Amino acid sequence: xxxxxxxxxxxxxxxxxxxxxxxxxxxxxxxxxxxxxxxxxxxxxxxxxxxxxxxxxxxxxxxxxxxxxxxxxxxxxxxxxxxxxxxxxxxxxxxxxxxxxxxxxxxxxxxxxxx
Amino acid sequence: xxxxxxxxxxxxxxxxxxxxxxxxxxxxxxxxxxxxxxxxxxxxxxxxxxxxxxxxxxxxxxxxxxxxxxxxxxxxxxxxxxxxxxxxxxxxxxxxxxxxxxxxxxxxxxxxxxxxxxxxxxxxxxxxxxxxxxxxxxxxxxxxxxxxxxxxxxxxxxxxxxxxxxxxxxxxxxxxxxx
Numbered sequence: 001x002x003x004x005x006x007x008x009x010x011x012x013x014x015x016x017x018x019x020x021x022x023x024x025x026x027x028x029x030x031x032x033x034x035x036x037x038x039x040x041x042x043x044x045x046x047x048x049x050x051x052x053x054x055x056x057x058x059x060x061x062x063x064x065x066x067x068x069x070x071x072x073x074x075x076x077x078x079x080x081x082x083x084x085x086x087x088x089x090x091x092x093x094x095x096x097x098x099x100x101x102x103x104x105x106x107x108x109x110x111x112x113x114x115x
Numbered sequence: 116x117x118x119x120x121x122x123x124x125x126x127x128x129x130x131x132x133x134x135x136x137x138x139x140x141x142x143x144x145x146x147x148x149x150x151x152x153x154x155x156x157x158x159x160x161x162x163x164x165x166x167x168x169x170x171x172x173x174x175x176x177x178x179x180x181x182x183x184x185x186x187x188x189x190x191x192x193x194x195x196x197x198x199x200x201x202x203x204x205x206x207x208x209x210x211x212x213x214x215x216x217x218x219x220x221x222x223x224x225x226x227x228x229x230x231x232x233x234x235x236x237x238x239x240x241x242x243x244x245x246x247x248x249x250x251x252x253x254x255x256x257x258x259x260x261x262x263x264x265x266x267x268x269x270x271x272x273x274x275x276x277x278x279x280x281x282x283x284x285x286x287x288x289x290x291x292x293x294x
Binding site for chain 2: 095111
């Protein structure tokens, strides 16, 4: 795998903001985002499928079924996922998913920036 | 030499965090309701990042991620946060009606989907109550204070020896320095 392009980092940042809000600690390390960061965000989105029906529908419509997702699907679809999350159609406001379900992935994401 | 450098790095990090080291233990003031004491041994070679409150990633890849929950973070003002883990852990089964109750019901489902219900433990340490749940490699700890209703501490742990790390956290947590 190669390093991330500027555009990929922009998309990844936008996705992270949609999941976790404008959290300085996750955004301030944008320059260090790498393929492992994409993988950690992918894991968080996979986990979101279990707690957010909007994400489940999104992945089903974009990638053709979340149950059959191959590893590294996010890197291949960064821009599409960014655009889809940017629409008002996907809501990630509730604490059930954002706090109880997904906050454990924050540490994974930040850890990847040490690699 | 490398050990000395590690200790220097930890020292600088602790200065940044406003913590202090005493008798081989480092005290992290997490927020207004809890303090965590960790041994220097655990912290040698660790990376400490500001993540909400902060993230400690030890040399052996264990992670301790500490954050604070408030009513505004949950998106519902005027709720008593001391009851939040009681609902999540299924101790209080009378879920309030309305949007908060609806979201709580979903949160309980999400929590039980991640952690084994059988692993749930509740520990009282003075004014603090720790609600602990874990699975093979992850654990979550909610900490409430008897007299404070608008703040709780949330700790996520990851380790290949999760029970050991949970034990370290349980032992290290205190209120305002008083064990």
